[in-house]
Structures are given as C-alpha cells and as structure tokens.
Amino acid sequence: MNFFTRHVRPEWALVMVTALWGASFILLSISLKGLSPALLVALRFIGGALVMALILRSRLLNLRKEDWIAGFSAGSCIFLGYFLQTVGLQTISSSISAFLTALYVPFVPLFQLILFRKRPGLIVSCGILTAFLGMILIMDPSRISFSGNFGEWITIASACFCALEILVLSHFANKCDPMLFCFTQLSTVAMWSTLYCLTFEDIRFAPTGATFICLAILIGMIAFNQFAMSWAQKSVSATRAVLIYTLEPVFAGLIGWLVGEHMGWNTLAGGALVVLSILVSSWLPGYLKSRKRLNPSEAS
Template sequence: MLHNPVLDKSPAPRLMIGRPELALIGVTVLWGATFLIVHHAMSLSGPLFFVGLRFGTASLLALPLALPVLRGLTLRELMAGGLIGVGIFTGYTLQTWGLQTISSSSSAFITAAYVPLVPIMQWVILRRRPRLMSWIGVVLAFAGLLLVAAPRDGLSLGKGEALTLISTVAIALEIIFISLWAGKVDVARVTLVQLATTALLAFALMAPVGEAIPPFSWTVILSACGLGAMTALIQFVMNWAQRTVSPTRATLIYAGEPVWAGIIGRIAGDRLPPTALVGGLLIVAAVIVSELKFERRGKD
C-alpha cells in the first residue's frame, strides 16, 4: 500500500461525489478483492515467489513512466526508494504468508489497523504527539483486533493473525518513510525503485528460507501478474484523485477496503463468526475516528 491518507495535504473536503471520489471507491473495491485472490493463490505458491512476481510485474509496468527521467536518479532517491521498498516487502510478504492460514476477510480487517497505528509510529520516530482522536482510534482498533483475530480461541493469536498484525507495523513504517521524503524526490523514480526493491528482495530470499519455485500454474501467474497490474493502476489513480480529494475524505473511502473484502469473501463462501464481524466494524470505526478533527470555535 503506497498511499498516505494520514500525512498527505490536500484541499478541504467537498460535499459532492465527483469522478475523483468514484475513482477512489473503485480503487477500494479492487483492494478488497486482492485479499481473496492472494488467499486462493497461496494454495499453489509460496509467499516470496508470489510477492516477487507481483511486484516484478508492477515494476515493468512502471518502467515506461520512469524511464524518461531515470538518468536523474540521485543517491537520496535510491535510499528513499530502497527503504520504502523494504517496508513494502516486509508488509506484503507477512500479509501474504498470513493468508496461507487465515481468511481473506480476517486479513483485510487486521491489515486496516495500520491507519490508527501511523500516529503512534510518528510519535516514536518523528516525535509528533498523536491527537486525542488518534488514541481513541488505537483503542477501538485493539478491541476490534482481539475479536477478529481470536473469535474462537479466546485471546490467543494464531500464526496467520500474528503475521498479519506484524505486517501492519511495516505498512505504517512505509507510510512514515514516504512522508520523510515527500516533495524532496521524483515520484516516478522513487516508485520504480521501491517496486523493484520489493521484487528483488522477495526473489533473493527464496533460497535462504528454503522456498522453492512452485510448479507452473496459470492461476499463480495470472493472479500475481494481475495484482501487479492492479498495483500500478491503483497507484496512478490515487496520485490523480488525491490532488483534489482531502486526506480525511480519502481515508473515509479507504476505510471501506476491509468491508469490500468481507463482502467479496462472503460471496465466495467465507463466513466470519458474529464476534469477528463486530471486531471488523470496530476496526473500520477506528480508521474513521482516527482521522476526525475537531476545530475550536472562536468566541463571538
């Protein structure tokens, strides 16, 4: 996930729903569908090969956009893209690994907890104290995670839930890394570097961890390459739409990602218990609440 709904600055929210908002809604539906696609592909492929193929495809699609300005690549951009790529690699690999053992709906709801986590990571790394609503969002997200991650086994976390939960830390760090270099680097060059870094790390670590190249499968190829194309398309649409859509409005739209994943998962036969559904709603509420801002009215 390369968007930055917490830190981006945009014009004030509008009441009408125009083409940018509709485009972001479409992006959110696509995001929701990716969890189910990866979940099914994990029965045929290891996580590292799948992540490498997915982001390798995205890198090839991003190359034509970055090629005209690639000669100007600086050491700062290489470092920025590399660190962001490490965050993306860690987050997506752990999330994909977790999808081997948990449902697409559970993964989507747990992953959404990265949004209220970002202000806490900002406090630790950038010394920016979170607002009250951010703390409330964290509490709601924590309560929701307990219900989603352990609906049948008390408070114990399974391997898949734990890996997905750790992945949210990497995703939050990715967003903070993006904010550190925002406005200081060329977006096309850094995007290419971060996508390529993710793919190279995934393929390079296959041998050390003992993951073999899976038998040829059109399901794996089409799923990974299709998700790579979706990654490139989503990034382009978000960069276009968030020029006019405020970060708060965008976050409210993005909060629908796990909801769409749950709907698509249910159509495909995924049935979450009632406690997990309540937990999912708490996490969505946490995403929304963490973005609310209240301004004090001046005295008349």
C-alpha cells in the first residue's frame, strides 16, 4: 500500500476505482448465477474486511473510536445505497434504476451546499452537469419512462445515500488512517448485509468454480476500492471525486464492447461528454491561474 500511495496520484487512484467498478458488472452477473444478491454482497464485504484484517494485523489494535464512527457512517451509507437500489429493482426496470441511481452525481454538490454551506466552483459545477448529461446519453433516455411509483422513489433515496457516502468519505478522510478507515467501512457493510441476508432473503447458494473465481476477484476489488477512495479523498474534493466517478458507465460500456456487446451512438457521445467534462474541469482552473500569474492586470 505504501508503494501505491507514493507513486500514484490521488486522481488516478479514483480513475482506477471507476475502471474496476465498470469491470465488476460482468463479474457480478456471473456470480449471481450461483449466489442470491444479498448473499453475494455479504460474502463480498466479509471477504474484503478479512483481507484488510490480514494486511493490518497488529495495527487493528490502533483502531480508535473515531475510526469506528467514520467507518460506521460511511459503511451504513454504502449498505443503504445497495439495499434501497435492490428494493427498488423489484418494481422498476434496470434502465430506470440506473438513471435514478445516477442522480447521486448532482446530489453531491447539492448536499454539500445544504450540509456544509460549501458552494462548488463554476467550472466544476459545469463539469458535473456535463458529465451527468453524458451519463444519461449512455443509459439511452429513449428507454426511460416514469410512473412515480414506490420503487422509483426508493431508488432516488438510494442515490441520496450514494451521494452521502462520497461526502462522508471526504469529511472523515483527513481524520482517519485510510487503511483503518477502509476496514471499519467494510466491516460495517458486512454486518448490515449479513443481517439483511439472514432476515429477509431467500438464500440461494449453488456456486460453481467460476463463481468462486469471480467472488475472489470482487473481494479484492472492494478492498482496494474502499482503501483507494479513503486515501484519495484526503486531497480530492467531493465534487472533483464525483466528477471522476462518472467514468464508471464509460468503462462499463467499453468493457462490454470488448466482450462483444453493441455500442450505439448514444454511448459514444455520452462517453465523450463525460471524458471531456473531466479533462476540461481538471485543466481549465490551472490554466486560468497561470494566466493570472503571467498577467496580473487581468485579475483587476
């Protein structure tokens, strides 16, 4: 982990996270053939917590009350995001679910303004709006219709908790060791998902060799992702982070295309908008600052 944090920029760490999110869809679809959904989530996070425990070993003795408060807060948001989306999917289509879940992108700056009275910059705000429009194009808005039923509102609530997760990570990132913070997050989600699985789900456990391979990869992914997010959001603001996270459907579409899925014009156009919004939002502020340093008169 020390090699990673010394040689990888925080922004690139978050890009790696979104790439792994995009790749996880195929692995999840294979795993769900042998495992029920909540059981898969429980096993994935239990495994992730165990991986982090093995890495940390004696450092677990350094866990503080603050680490558990931070991990419980972020982990509960993660679980509620998963849980409410799953409940919503029982009554709405996957395309509507994907669109409504993507509302977490504009919710992040909105909640940041409401909760922390922190207004995002104009360039980042425009970037978030552009990236969100790109995500809508990728999801193909022609397939989306709304009825205002309970499942849709539950999925919007899921998007709220996804947004809150990002804000909670940013709030606690500078107060906690990222590895310990990662462990407490994974442990919290493991606890909630196990309780949900045992209480509400009709458990299906019929794994094959492919199930175990995919599950092992997914466990490694979740351990890395939560650590990388906890570490990177020490220096990357919540609004910058959510802008990078919009790359997830771009990577998912690209990986799907590589394995033979069709990529339409809307996916290409949406992906281009997302990438463009990130590039411009990352480059333009630095460019404007350098112009002001070179031409002080322009600032007056």
